[in-house]
Amino acid sequence: xxxxKGYGLLAFQAHYRSLHPPQCDINKVNNNCVQVHGxxxxxxNIGLYTVTFGEGCLRSCIASLGGDQFDNDHxxxxxxxxxxxxxxxxxxxxxxxxxxxxxxxxxxxxxxDIGFALYALLVFIGLIVTACGFPYYRNQIPAGSPLSRIxxxxxxxxxxxxxxxxxxxESEEAANRNTPGMEVFSRTRGFKFLDKATIDNGEKGxxxxxxxxxxxxxxxxxRMLPIFLCSTVGYxxxxxxxxxxxxxxxxxxxxxxxxxxxxxxxxxxPIAFQxxxxxxxxxxxxxxxxxxxxxxxxxxHLQRIGIGFVLQLLPQLLQLW
Numbered sequence: 001x002x003x004x005k006g007y008g009l010l011a012f013q014a015h016y017r018s019l020h021p022p023q024c025d026i027n028k029v030n031n032n033c034v035q036v037h038g039x040x041x042x043x044x045n046i047g048l049y050t051v052t053f054g055e056g057c058l059r060s061c062i063a064s065l066g067g068d069q070f071d072n073d074h075x076x077x078x079x080x081x082x083x084x085x086x087x088x089x090x091x092x093x094x095x096x097x098x099x100x101x102x103x104x105x106x107x108x109x110x111x112x113d114i115g116f117a118l119y120a121l122l123v124f125i126g127l128i129v130t131a132c133g134f135p136y137y138r139n140q141i142p143a144g145s146p147l148s149r150i151x152x153x154x155x156x157x158x159x160x161x162x163x164x165x166x167x168x169x170e171s172e173e174a175a176n177r178n179t180p181g182m183e184v185f186s187r188t189r190g191f192k193f194l195d196k197a198t199i200d201n202g203e204k205g206x207x208x209x210x211x212x213x214x215x216x217x218x219x220x221x222x223r224m225l226p227i228f229l230c231s232t233v234g235y236x237x238x239x240x241x242x243x244x245x246x247x248x249x250x251x252x253x254x255x256x257x258x259x260x261x262x263x264x265x266x267x268x269x270p271i272a273f274q275x276x277x278x279x280x281x282x283x284x285x286x287x288x289x290x291x292x293x294x295x296x297x298x299x300x301h302l303q304r305i306g307i308g309f310v311l312q313l314l315p316q317l318l319q320l321w
Contacts, residue, residue, distance in 0.1 A: 002054030004123045009047035011116035019043060063088060068140045075296070082297040086282040093275045100268040108262055148206075153218045156197035156210050163199050165192070185216035194218060227305060234312050242267055 013019040021034040036044060066088055070081035107115035187195065197210040249263025289298030299307075 001127070002050050002057065004054075004120055004127070006047050006050030006054060007116050007120035007123060009043070009050065011113050011120060013040070013043050013047060014111065014116055015113035065137070069138050079296050083282055083286075086278050090275055090278045093271050093278070096271050097268055097275065100265045100271065104262050104264045149214055150218055150221070152206050153194055153197045153210050153215050155207050157194050159203075159208060160196040160199050160201065161193070163196055163201060165195055165199065183213070185213045187212050188216060188219060191219050191222060230309065234309060237312075237316065241270070
């Protein structure tokens with residue numbers, strides 16, 4: 001809904017000339033472009049940030065919703081779940097592919113108001129399609145706030161910082177009884193100060209006594225922090241790639257015969273390459289690796305991340321060269 005409202009607001013502003021500066025060619029050195037200010041500037045930012053907020057909410061939920069539709073205990077659905085995320089990324093890329101070709105043409109030839117109105121219409125259609133699937137979705141019952149579970153472990157461990165695990169050998173078995181219906185993790189080495197949250201010293205309550213599984217979940221998150229940080233750094237070149245592509249396109253002759261290609265549409269090249277790569281990976285590489293390794297996904301998730309980081313490094317080195 002936020003995306004729908006945001007695009008509607010942008011279409012409204014683009015339609016009425018009094019709400020935006022007059023049209024000009026910003027690529028010219030001596031242009032007469034007027035800077036937007038005042039109420040129009042506020043209206044523009046509200047529309048842009050509303051769209052961004054809605055897209056952020058959607059992207060953070062749609063992947064997990066799709067993953068919940070598969071049962072990890074079922075071997076066939078486990079393989080389908082791995083393939084789902086590949087095709088989910090393909091669908092996003094395909095949407096960007098169509099947008100960079102068709103929607104950019106609409107905005108350049110029919111007007112920004114028509115373009116934003118079409119965006120709003122597509123979002124509305126997506127909402128209707130999503131709502132039609134409600135009776136068929138597998139709805140995973142929430143087990144509480146993940147942030148609360150994280151804080152509970154740290155607070156419970158801090159409360160028992162003066163206790164010793166060696167004096168409470170039965171704590172692990174007792175703690176795991178508090179996690180019915182959930183996957184149970186055994187205690188692992190490392191982050192021993194968090195294990196004190198499982199000590200049963202008579203204090204009850206979620207903020208005083210945690211299960212071993214709950215503690216191990218926090219350990220998993222802490223062990224993944226280096227991957228999170230590296231992924232953040234790895235994605236930094238992507239905004240640069242988008243802006244750099246457009247800037248280079250403005251200096252090029254983008255005329256192919258009678259067809260004029262907008263500089264904004266040049267970003268369709270890496271997107272098309274990504275789509276082709278995803279299809280080859282899911283239909284050719286993964287089945288081959290499954291036969292070689294016996295792993296449902298061909299290779300482990302950590303190996304995928306490592307290979308992805310290496311492949312991200314290669315084009316950066318190529319650009320430096």
